[in-house]
Amino acid sequence: MKRRTFLAGSGGVVAWPSLARAQKVPRVGYVVAGDPEPGWTLFRKAMADLGYVQGRSITYEYAAIGGDAANADALVAPLVRRPVDLIVAVFTPAIAAARRATTTIPIVFSGGGALDTGMLRNIARPEANLTGVFNPAAALAGKAIELFREIKPATRLLGVVANQPDPFHVVMMGAVEAAAKAGKFDVAPVFIRSADELGPAIDMLAARRVDGVLVQPSVGLQAAAVNAMRHRLPAFSFRRGIAESGGLFSYSPDNAEVTRILAGYVDKVLKGTRIADLPAQELAHFELVVNLKTARTLGLTPSAMFLNRADEVIE
Template sequence: MRRRARSTPLPTRPPGTIVSGHMISRRGFLAGAVTLLAAPLATEAQQTGKVYHVGLVSVAVAPGGRTVLWRAFLDAMRELNYVEGRNLVVRQAAAAGKREALPGLLADLVKQPLDIIVTSSASETLAAKRATSTVPIVMTAVFDPVTEGLVESLARPGGNVTGLTILVPGLSQKYVELLKEVVPATRRFTVVTGRAWAFPQIREELLSAARQVGVTLSFAEGNGPDELATVLARARKDDSGAIIAPLDGRTYLHRRALAQLALQHRLPGIYWSREYVEDGGLMAYGAALSDVGRRAATFVDKILRGAKPADLPVERPTKFEFVINFKTAKALGLTIPPSLLLRADQVIE
């Protein structure tokens, strides 16, 4: 595998222009249960005997599961001297794709000793905010926290919620543009999401980008492997030549099934997180979730040391990644343009 880091998003293509490749050097490159995990040690806390209790809440993770984001978060906490099993207890509320389970999971979580809650998407953050107005909450992957009513503003959050947003205007249109470069003759793409997907801004960005490159988009919803299998079979029957999986916790939970179904139906796909590609998807583009996890640990450290969430500005992503699975490209009989390979942060070979 070849890797490199990207601190700025890929350029957005204005109408009628072409995105060109550029050479950049590489480096070896979300009904559940509340489960008790253990985690790291802060030097100061060890001296005082203080043990911190952190709740991790995710709708897109099964009980006991740890995503790239959560692993990076716990690694960064360890580097900050919060050590698993020594001065940090991590309690995980994992809804396994069932948003309706969140209120019960959060009600159980806040009954236990708890210093801070770390969430991923808006649904978890909203459930946490409804469950407590006193325990600090650090969000990690909320699309638009102001519109969702989680914070007053990005600069001055107010209340007990702060953290990171993955709202980057124009990012979603890159899905259409990058996919079109791989399958230039394709005239129809299918956007695959879980049921009750509610990201109107992403939808509008996708539609706008599709109009610019002469592609028709259809939108299809499926919550589990069986429904996703039906969605992809229908997409192929309707002459869709590729799929797009934008930000969504439900497809993320079933990413391996989605990636393998896409391969089975010979549908190239682009996804919002690299983990889809690691499970066999063709391409992914978006905020680097490992970096998001590490930055969330910095928020937690500041709050545990006395900072108030209301005073910590919400941050946007600073690192983005474009990942290509070359093995999947070969299996699909695709030739990836050299310019696209050069722009990739990682090529899985």
């Protein structure tokens, strides 16, 4: 299912970097790939905690790319034309599209792909108009595979759903191939270009009798979990949404922590801080969420040691 949402707020146009001197309400664009929630709600709450009242001291313009990364440019372009005063970009397709669309509007991002794909080159002193919070996403993919093999140590063939229009898929597949070589198992990757291809991709992997499926987050984790369960396939990823939607587990950043950091960056930029003076921040804390209900449905039994390491167990 394609999700393309655009909600326009009202507010004045303010030129960066003189935002702190503006008298009109700043307008912030928020563009996200993959599943928009809970990040969108958490971000607005974090901004409210900093004193920003929607419609009075800030307005938002929201664009959801969903699993259709190829459409990212078309969804970001209206934000730049208005223009918004700042763009929050979540996940690599959104970051890449925002970066292509503007070199002047400040961009605050969340996602490992900005560093892994070379869009962010200077962490300590960001260049141009891009800074934010990143995670070692390629390493997280490798760790997620390691955790899956603790649950299914006899894994011989691992399915992977990769989002081809998302630049991060190349980096992710490198991590997957390295894990496969070290673990002496084979990989069955399927590269999709739109959300419509997700269901057929998982059908194909089920036909190949894969032991499990690693899902790239930007394809849409809710739909991936539902489709995997149709075939009784354990699905996992390095974003929490897969576990919450019925997948086996996730190993990922803490969404609440990420959005608090994002809101802090936005607050500073709106008050006049230059992007170059806001070092990008690497996340150091990650959480393991295990869906024990799904494990039982699939006939899997995570060890007590595995469950004791989990930050959250869904039953």
